[in-house]
Amino acid sequence: MEITLNWYLTLSALLFTMGVLGFLFRRNAIMMLMCVELMLNSVNITLVAFSQYLGDVSGQILVFFVMSVAAAEAAVGLALIIAIFRGKLTVDVTKINLFKY
Amino acid sequence: MLMTAPIMFFVFAIVALAAALGMLLSKNPVSSALWLILNLFCVAGLYLTLNAEFIAVIQVLVYAGAIMVLFVFVIMLLNLAELPDLKKVEWRRIIAFTMGMGLLSMLTFISANALDMLPNPPSLAAAAENGSVTNLGKALFTVYAMPLEIIGILLLAATIGAVVIAKRKPV
Numbered sequence: 001m002e003i004t005l006n007w008y009l010t011l012s013a014l015l016f017t018m019g020v021l022g023f024l025f026r027r028n029a030i031m032m033l034m035c036v037e038l039m040l041n042s043v044n045i046t047l048v049a050f051s052q053y054l055g056d057v058s059g060q061i062l063v064f065f066v067m068s069v070a071a072a073e074a075a076v077g078l079a080l081i082i083a084i085f086r087g088k089l090t091v092d093v094t095k096i097n098l099f100k101y
Numbered sequence: 102m103l104m105t106a107p108i109m110f111f112v113f114a115i116v117a118l119a120a121a122l123g124m125l126l127s128k129n130p131v132s133s134a135l136w137l138i139l140n141l142f143c144v145a146g147l148y149l150t151l152n153a154e155f156i157a158v159i160q161v162l163v164y165a166g167a168i169m170v171l172f173v174f175v176i177m178l179l180n181l182a183e184l185p186d187l188k189k190v191e192w193r194r195i196i197a198f199t200m201g202m203g204l205l206s207m208l209t210f211i212s213a214n215a216l217d218m219l220p221n222p223p224s225l226a227a228a229a230e231n232g233s234v235t236n237l238g239k240a241l242f243t244v245y246a247m248p249l250e251i252i253g254i255l256l257l258a259a260t261i262g263a264v265v266i267a268k269r270k271p272v
Contacts, residue, residue, distance in 0.1 A: 005219045013208035018121045024197030052151045053220045068252045072259030074168045078175045079263035
């Protein structure tokens with residue numbers, strides 16, 4: 001049987017939903033960052049699948065840039081988590097309310 | 102597409118979904134990170150079933166090699182205890198679950214309805230040619246040369262920013 005584009009899109013939708021659910025459910029800030037990485041990955045699957053099925057290289061260039069931005073985002077996000085952990089000794093996002101009042 | 106692509110696709114897809122589920126359900130952040138690494142490797146395999154070799158290699162190098170090492174390093178550095186479970190049923194969780202399921206049904210509805218509009222699978226030669234390093238490198242250093250330079254500056258800024266933020270004394 002032939003794998004159509006729909007299979008890739010459905011897989012991507014499932015992975016993206018898992019990422020969204022994890023992001024909304026978990027309270028650990030590091031876990032939330034990892035769920036963002038999962039979401040970015042599922043979008044990358046869609047981009048590469050469309051790029052290959054349409055025979056256009058632009059989609060894969062975009063994936064390349066998404067990966068670079070994801071690396072930058074992970075570095076800065078983890079640095080922020082370390083900075084917050086030093087002050088509050090927790091990574092629980094329900095306890096971090098520096099901007100609340 | 103590759104001859105063995107259908108079997109490879111299903112194997113990688115099922116393992117990727119199982120790994121994502123394991124990441125969501127495990128309480129320990131370290132095992133979550135390890136599940137995510139398995140998931141990222143499976144996504145690299147999925148890129149191979151699409152004949153996108155360059156992106157598959159970059160996926161393993163950048164995601165599984167660099168980003169996840171950073172995550173595991175920070176998790177072990179902070180020595181996190183497990184967060185205690187909340188006792189009461191949170192209304193936030195119910196809303197989150199409903200929103201997630203709504204999103205999933207919307208996405209699958211769209212991808213199922215677009216069936217007749219979607220392009221046919223490309224031939225093996227065309228797909229391999231499109232995803233080759235030669236083709237991508239050509240596009241990256243001609244049409245997309247300017248974005249490439251900007252990405253370089255962004256990565257430099259992120260590196261300096263991360264060092265400055267992590268070095269600062271607690272407020």
